[in-house]
Amino acid sequence: MFTVLRSCSIFVAVAVIAFATSASAQLNGEPDCWVTDPGSSTIEIPALPAGFFGTKSGTPSDPFGPVVIPVGGLPLTPPELGNCGCATPPPTELVWVDTHGTPVAPGDVHAVGQILVPVDLSDTDTCVERLSNATFGGGVGVPEPVDIQLVELSLVSTAPITVTYGAQPSSDFDVFVTEDGPQSQGTLTVTPTVVTPAAGTMTLGGLPVAYQLRFEEVSGPALFSMTGLSITFQGANGTFGPNMLGVPSMSARNLALLIAVLTVATLLFLRLPRRTQAS
Numbered sequence: 001m002f003t004v005l006r007s008c009s010i011f012v013a014v015a016v017i018a019f020a021t022s023a024s025a026q027l028n029g030e031p032d033c034w035v036t037d038p039g040s041s042t043i044e045i046p047a048l049p050a051g052f053f054g055t056k057s058g059t060p061s062d063p064f065g066p067v068v069i070p071v072g073g074l075p076l077t078p079p080e081l082g083n084c085g086c087a088t089p090p091p092t093e094l095v096w097v098d099t100h101g102t103p104v105a106p107g108d109v110h111a112v113g114q115i116l117v118p119v120d121l122s123d124t125d126t127c128v129e130r131l132s133n134a135t136f137g138g139g140v141g142v143p144e145p146v147d148i149q150l151v152e153l154s155l156v157s158t159a160p161i162t163v164t165y166g167a168q169p170s171s172d173f174d175v176f177v178t179e180d181g182p183q184s185q186g187t188l189t190v191t192p193t194v195v196t197p198a199a200g201t202m203t204l205g206g207l208p209v210a211y212q213l214r215f216e217e218v219s220g221p222a223l224f225s226m227t228g229l230s231i232t233f234q235g236a237n238g239t240f241g242p243n244m245l246g247v248p249s250m251s252a253r254n255l256a257l258l259i260a261v262l263t264v265a266t267l268l269f270l271r272l273p274r275r276t277q278a279s
Helices: 078-084
Strands: 001-010 018-020 031-034 042-046 067-073 091-095 111-118 126-130 145-159 161-166 167-178 186-194 200-215 223-233 237-241 256-263 266-278
Touching: 042 145, 042 167, 067 167, 078 145, 145 200
Parallel strands: 001 031, 018 237
Antiparallel strands: 001 266, 031 126, 042 067, 042 266, 067 145, 091 111, 091 266, 126 145, 145 167, 145 186, 161 167, 167 200, 186 200, 200 223, 200 237, 256 266
């Protein structure tokens, strides 16, 4: 089982998270696969000094920023998807349908049943792994830590930034946001309110993220980057639990938000769960 999430943007620094579980007495470790809608997230590029983007005919680039730009997800490559675990096993999605078999929203008056349909995860751009299981051996109300870790991060500006060079021609650059090297583990604390099937609340103790910004010239070979950047997500709260059939799913009745903060000083993006997949 793994989770697919959609996103929309907001400028806040608190969060709510949600996962669905199978009809069992534990929360299994697994990858959570994220999809960032184009323009739904933003990144703040800080003030960059003259010459950061090189020179043209001996003229250094002008000072740039600070500026906030929209970004969207850049789909991971097949090897990256495999590294996440988002592509195996082939996923299916439990959806509500009407009498004609047409998918409808959860809670729609025309919904008559649910079916499993194949899910295309090729647009996944980010994934976070839950590395350990929570078995809830202590019973209701006893919190358990779950190890988590960022695996892949892939965002890109929805439009290039324009860099000027005095009286020389300007250049446009695409901006990419990716993970930067090995990632440290974080902790998610889960507390069951019901043990079988598992359901309850969760709090993000901390998720360290090492990332980098890469600036690629649109019509030229120039490439510049800022590496060694880091931030820790913390303080997120949310819920987890099964659906009525014991098959992981997320409905309009239990939509929840996950806000992550990433910047050179700060990149902000809000994750809105839309659906959860089961193999």
